[in-house]
Amino acid sequence: MATRSTIMDTNSFRAEHAAALDADERRLTEKRSKLLGDSYRLFYRKPVHLVRGQGQYLWDAHGDKYLDVYNNVASIGHCHPAVIAAVHEQMQQLNTHTRYLHGRILDYTEDLLGTLPAEITKAMYMCTGSEANDLAIRIARAYSGGTGIIVSQEAYHGTSGLTSGVSPALGSGQPLAATTRLVPAPDRYRVDAPDLGAWFAAEIQKQIDDMAAHGIQFAGFLADSIFSSDGVLPGPAGYLKEAVEVVHRNGGIFIADEVQPGFARTGEAFWGFARHGVVPDVVTTGKPMGNGIPVSGLLARPEVLAAFSDDIPYFNTFGGNPVSIAAAQAVLRVIREEGLQRHSLEVGGQLQAELAKLAERHENVGDVRGTGLFIGFELVTDRASKTPDKALALDVVEKLREQRVLTSVAGPHGNVLKLRPPLAFQTHDIDWLVSALDTALSTCAQQRRNAAVPA
Amino acid sequence: MATRSTIMDTNSFRAEHAAALDADERRLTEKRSKLLGDSYRLFYRKPVHLVRGQGQYLWDAHGDKYLDVYNNVASIGHCHPAVIAAVHEQMQQLNTHTRYLHGRILDYTEDLLGTLPAEITKAMYMCTGSEANDLAIRIARAYSGGTGIIVSQEAYHGTSGLTSGVSPALGSGQPLAATTRLVPAPDRYRVDAPDLGAWFAAEIQKQIDDMAAHGIQFAGFLADSIFSSDGVLPGPAGYLKEAVEVVHRNGGIFIADEVQPGFARTGEAFWGFARHGVVPDVVTTGKPMGNGIPVSGLLARPEVLAAFSDDIPYFNTFGGNPVSIAAAQAVLRVIREEGLQRHSLEVGGQLQAELAKLAERHENVGDVRGTGLFIGFELVTDRASKTPDKALALDVVEKLREQRVLTSVAGPHGNVLKLRPPLAFQTHDIDWLVSALDTALSTCAQQRRNAAVPA
Numbered sequence: 001m002a003t004r005s006t007i008m009d010t011n012s013f014r015a016e017h018a019a020a021l022d023a024d025e026r027r028l029t030e031k032r033s034k035l036l037g038d039s040y041r042l043f044y045r046k047p048v049h050l051v052r053g054q055g056q057y058l059w060d061a062h063g064d065k066y067l068d069v070y071n072n073v074a075s076i077g078h079c080h081p082a083v084i085a086a087v088h089e090q091m092q093q094l095n096t097h098t099r100y101l102h103g104r105i106l107d108y109t110e111d112l113l114g115t116l117p118a119e120i121t122k123a124m125y126m127c128t129g130s131e132a133n134d135l136a137i138r139i140a141r142a143y144s145g146g147t148g149i150i151v152s153q154e155a156y157h158g159t160s161g162l163t164s165g166v167s168p169a170l171g172s173g174q175p176l177a178a179t180t181r182l183v184p185a186p187d188r189y190r191v192d193a194p195d196l197g198a199w200f201a202a203e204i205q206k207q208i209d210d211m212a213a214h215g216i217q218f219a220g221f222l223a224d225s226i227f228s229s230d231g232v233l234p235g236p237a238g239y240l241k242e243a244v245e246v247v248h249r250n251g252g253i254f255i256a257d258e259v260q261p262g263f264a265r266t267g268e269a270f271w272g273f274a275r276h277g278v279v280p281d282v283v284t285t286g287k288p289m290g291n292g293i294p295v296s297g298l299l300a301r302p303e304v305l306a307a308f309s310d311d312i313p314y315f316n317t318f319g320g321n322p323v324s325i326a327a328a329q330a331v332l333r334v335i336r337e338e339g340l341q342r343h344s345l346e347v348g349g350q351l352q353a354e355l356a357k358l359a360e361r362h363e364n365v366g367d368v369r370g371t372g373l374f375i376g377f378e379l380v381t382d383r384a385s386k387t388p389d390k391a392l393a394l395d396v397v398e399k400l401r402e403q404r405v406l407t408s409v410a411g412p413h414g415n416v417l418k419l420r421p422p423l424a425f426q427t428h429d430i431d432w433l434v435s436a437l438d439t440a441l442s443t444c445a446q447q448r449r450n451a452a453v454p455a
Numbered sequence: 456m457a458t459r460s461t462i463m464d465t466n467s468f469r470a471e472h473a474a475a476l477d478a479d480e481r482r483l484t485e486k487r488s489k490l491l492g493d494s495y496r497l498f499y500r501k502p503v504h505l506v507r508g509q510g511q512y513l514w515d516a517h518g519d520k521y522l523d524v525y526n527n528v529a530s531i532g533h534c535h536p537a538v539i540a541a542v543h544e545q546m547q548q549l550n551t552h553t554r555y556l557h558g559r560i561l562d563y564t565e566d567l568l569g570t571l572p573a574e575i576t577k578a579m580y581m582c583t584g585s586e587a588n589d590l591a592i593r594i595a596r597a598y599s600g601g602t603g604i605i606v607s608q609e610a611y612h613g614t615s616g617l618t619s620g621v622s623p624a625l626g627s628g629q630p631l632a633a634t635t636r637l638v639p640a641p642d643r644y645r646v647d648a649p650d651l652g653a654w655f656a657a658e659i660q661k662q663i664d665d666m667a668a669h670g671i672q673f674a675g676f677l678a679d680s681i682f683s684s685d686g687v688l689p690g691p692a693g694y695l696k697e698a699v700e701v702v703h704r705n706g707g708i709f710i711a712d713e714v715q716p717g718f719a720r721t722g723e724a725f726w727g728f729a730r731h732g733v734v735p736d737v738v739t740t741g742k743p744m745g746n747g748i749p750v751s752g753l754l755a756r757p758e759v760l761a762a763f764s765d766d767i768p769y770f771n772t773f774g775g776n777p778v779s780i781a782a783a784q785a786v787l788r789v790i791r792e793e794g795l796q797r798h799s800l801e802v803g804g805q806l807q808a809e810l811a812k813l814a815e816r817h818e819n820v821g822d823v824r825g826t827g828l829f830i831g832f833e834l835v836t837d838r839a840s841k842t843p844d845k846a847l848a849l850d851v852v853e854k855l856r857e858q859r860v861l862t863s864v865a866g867p868h869g870n871v872l873k874l875r876p877p878l879a880f881q882t883h884d885i886d887w888l889v890s891a892l893d894t895a896l897s898t899c900a901q902q903r904r905n906a907a908v909p910a
C-alpha cells in the first residue's frame with residue numbers, strides 16, 4: 001500500500017527533479033505517438049503522468065495529488081484493498097475458463113441477480129461493456145426477429161463493429177448501421193415538453209414507424225437511463241415507463257446499458273433504471289463492475305436470452321473467470337459494507353447543492369443536474385439563450401487540471417462537465433472541487449473580458 | 456501459494472467427503488443451469504470441479520490432480536508466481552485508463568514490437584482476442600475500401616457480432632456475413648496437392664474472384680497460421696507465402712490471428728506466422744498474452760492502421776491498463792527467462808515422437824502433427840479410408856478425463872484431439888499423457904469389439 005513516507009519521498013524527489021520529469025513527460029508523449037495507434041488520445045493540453053491512486057485521489061510523477069472527479073471504473077476507490085486482496089488470493093489458487101465447474105461464479109451470480117427485478121434470472125459474463133452491448137444487440141435481434149435498434153442522439157454503447165454502429169457519439173467518421181435510428185435525448189433543460197415521458201415515448205414510436213417505412217423490423221431500444229453521453233440527463237424518476245411500454249408494444253426489447261449508472265452510482269438505487277420502476281429485458285454492465293479488472297456482464301429475462309442461446313453458441317474465454325469474478329465479488333461486498341449507495345446519494349446531494357450555489361454566482365452555468373455522484377454541470381454563453389459554450393467547458397477542464405481536479409466533458413455540444421468521481425468521494429472533497437470550479441469559471445470569465453478589450 | 460500441506464489436507468478431506476462432493480458437483484451443475492445462460496456448456500459428461508492450478512497441473516475439489524493438456528491461456532503455467540507478483544504490485548499502485556501518460560504500456564509495447572518484423576511498428580490494446588479481431592476486420596475494411604473477408608472453412612475468430620460472422624466453427628445457428636468467403640483448410644493429411652502453397656493460394660484467388668462476381672470488394676484474409684479450429688494444421692514452413700502474395704496483389708491485407716499460435720507456443724518462433732517468412736499487415740493476440748488476465752493486442756503496419764484511426768475514434772476503457780500490461784510484461788519476461796520457446800520446441804518434439812510411436816500401435820490414429828506444444832492427434836475409423844471418427848475422439852476425451860488428463864477436440868469433424876498444454880509441460884509429463892492415451896485407445900477399441908459381438 002502507499003504510505004505517508006512514500007508520499008513524502010515523492011515530494012522531496014519532486015523538488016529536485018521537476019525539470020527532469022517534464023522532460024520525461026515529453027519523452028513519454030513522443031514515445032506514445034511513435035508506438036501506439038493514433039486512436040490513443042491523451043486528456044489535457046499538458047498530459048498528466050499518473051503513477052499512483054488511492055480512494056478518490058491520484059498522484060502524478062511529480063508527487064502532486066489530484067482529486068479524481070471523472071473515474072467510474074475505479075468506482076469504489078482507486079486501489080481498494082478489498083479488490084486487491086480478492087484478486088491476489090484467487091490468482092494464487094486458480095484462474096481458468098467457465099467450462100469447468102467453479103463455485104465463485106455461481107455465488108456471485110446469485111448475489112448479483114438479487115439486486116435485480118425478479119423477472120431477470122440469467123447471467124452471462126464478458127470482459128468489457130462493449131462485449132456486453134454487442135451480445136445484447138444480437139439477443140434483441142434473435143428474440144424479436146428484427147434488426148432495428150434505437151439509441152439516443154449522442155449515445156455511446158461500445159467499440160466493437162456492432163456497437164460502434166449504434167454509437168453516434170463516435171462522430172461522422174464512424175457511420176451508423178443502416179438499421180440504427182436515433183431519438184433526441186430526454187433533456188429537460190432544452191426540450192420544452194410538459195410531459196417528458198409522453199414526449200419521449202412518442203419520439204420512440206416515431207422511429208419505430210420510420211423503421212417500418214424502410215422495411216426494417218424493430219428489435220430493441222438500447223439506452224443508459226442517465227443518458228450520460230447526451231450530457232448526464234437523469235430526468236424525473238419514472239418518466240421512462242411510457243417509453244418502455246412503447247418498446248414492448250412494438251415487439252422490441254429494452255436493453256438497460258448500466259455500464260455508466262450501475263453499481264450504486266446514482267444513489268437512489270443500485271441500478272440506474274430502477275428509479276423508473278421499469279423492468280428491462282436485458283441489463284448490461286461494465287466499467288465499475290470489477291473496479292478496473294476487466295469484467296462485464298449481461299443479465300436477462302430467461303425467455304429473451306433463450307431465443308439467442310438456443311441457436312447460437314457463445315463462449316468468452318476470459319469472461320467469468322474466477323479472478324474477474326473475485327474482483328466483482330469484492331466490489332459488490334464493499335458497496336454493501338461501506339454503504340456506498342446511500343453515501344453516493346448523500347454526498348452527491350451535498351455536492352449538487354454546493355454546485356447549485358456556485359451556479360448562482362456564475363452566469364455561464366446553465367444547469368446543474370444529477371443523481372447521486374453522477375452530475376452534469378452545463379456551461380452556456382448566457383442563461384437566456386442557453387447557447388452551449390464548448391470553448392468555455394474545455395477551458396474550465398484545463399483550469400481544473402491546473403488545480404489538480406480531473407474531469408472531462410459530455411453532451412452533443414461538449415459543454416457539459418461530467419462530474420462522476422469514484423464513490424470514495426467525501427464531503428470534505430467538495431470544497432476542493434467547488435473552489436477549483438469557482439476559480440476556473442472566474443478566471444475564464446476574466447480572460448474573456450480582457451480579450452474583449454481592444455488592444 | 457499452494458503448499459504440500461494444503462494438498463495433503465485436501466487428500467484426507469477427500470477420503471471422508473467424496474460422496475458429499477459428488478452431491479456438491481450435482482448441486483453446482485444444477486445451480487449453473489439455473490443461473491447462467493444456456494450458452495455455458497460444460498466440458499465432460501461428468502463435469503470437473505477445479506479449485507486449484509499450478510504449472511501444468513490442476514486439482515479438483517476431491518484433491519485429485521489433473522494434467523492440463525488443453526489450456527493455452529495459462530500458457531506459462533497456472534498461477535505463475537511472476538504474473539501474480541506483477542499484478543499484485545501494480546494493483547497497489549494504480550489501475551486506470553490510457554488517456555493519462557503511463558510508462559508501463561510504452562515499455563511493454565517496445566518490447567513486444569521487438570518480437571515482430573520491423574514493418575510492424577504500432578500497437579493497440581483490448582481485453583479479448585474477439586475484440587482484437589473485431590477491430591482488425593474494421594481496419595482491413597478501412598484500409599482496402601472493401602468489405603469481403605476470407606477465412607478457413609472451420610475458422611473461429613471471435614464472439615462479437617462482427618467476428619461471429621467470420622467464424623464458421625460456430626455452426627449453422629450463426630449465419631456467416633454475406634461478405635464472408637471460406638477457403639478449405641490447408642490440410643496435408645486430407646488434401647491431395649503436390650504443392651500445398653500453390654493450391655492454397657489458388658483457393659484464395661478463387662474466393663476473391665467469387666466476391667468480385669457478387670460485387671463485393673476484397674478486404675482481407677484472416678487466419679491463424681496453424682489453423683487450430685480446422686484441426687491443428689501447421690503444414691510445411693513457408694507454404695503460406697504465396698497465399699499472402701495473392702492477398703496483397705488483390706488489394707487486401709493479411710491479418711495473422713495469433714490468439715492461438717502466438718507467444719512461443721509453436722516453438723519454432725515466437726509467432727506462428729514467422730515460420731512462413733511472411734510479414735502480416737495486422738497481428739492480433741489474446742489468450743496467452745496475460746496468462747489469464749484479460750488482455751489482448753493488435754499490432755500493425757502504421758499505414759494500414761492509419762487508414763482506420765485517421766477517421767474512426769477507438770477507445771477501450773480497460774485495454775492497456777497498467778494491471779493488464781503488468782501481467783503481459785511478466786508473461787513476456789518469463790517466456791524469455793525460462794526459455795519457453797526453445798522448451799516448447801524440444802518437449803513438443805519429444806511428445807510428438809512418443810505420440811508417433813503410440814500411433815503405430817493403434818490403427819485408429821490417422822495422423823499426428825504439430826509444431827512445438829501445439830499438436831493435432833487425428834482419429835479415424837481406419838487408416839485406408841481416413842474416415843473421421845468423432846465418436847471415438849469424444850470417448851477418448853472422456854477416458855482421458857478418467858485418467859485425469861484434460862483435453863478436447865477440434866476440426867470440422869470433431870475427430871482431432873487438440874493437445875495444447877501450458878508451456879510448463881515437462882518431459883516427465885509425457886508418460887502420463889501417452890499412457891493415458893494408450894489406455895483410452897485400447898479400452899475404446901475393446902469396447903467396440905465387445906459391442907460388435909452379438910448378444
